[in-house]
Amino acid sequence: MTADDSFGRLDDDDYPAFTMGRAAELLGTTPGFLRAIGEARLITPLRSEGGHRRYSRYQLRIAARARELVDQGTPVEAACRIIILEDQLEEAQRLNEAYRQAASQDTKGT
Template sequence: YTMGRAAEMLGTTQGFLRAIGEARLITPLRSAGGHRRYSRYQLRIAARARELVDQGTAIESACRIVILEDQLEEAQRINAEHHRGTPKPKP
């Protein structure tokens, strides 16, 4: 999605999207002309950051929280996969 469309979908400003990019929460792809392009996953991450900012969290803190939440979710997924692949001990 273009920056304008992404901001519209999230109900936020293009400045907010630039700010979370500068905080390295998301790194949008660039078109041949250098315009930012956002994926659905990036929009989901941006929406979570916006929730936190709307609740009064500083943007830098919100970005860090979202990064940690994402890392925790990934670790839990890997852990669940590991446990599914491990045979259960016999009594």
């Protein structure tokens, strides 16, 4: 892997570029919070060769949403469940729209 390949990965939302300490710092929270949302299975950090947790930008956005809910008084477990349900709803709406578009194409073709 060349240096250019490594830097290209930084643009990848799923690349686990952030250590637990850096992720907590960016979110303004603690490593314990990140462990708690990991235990609630909201996010699953990848592990470095040394076994350290690594987080992607995508995971940090999810963690930021969880922190927002917790800051509003929602318990961590409930915040995680809310985010999972929000994600499922978004996916269902996306699929529903795709089905509507496909059905619209089918009626135009007949």
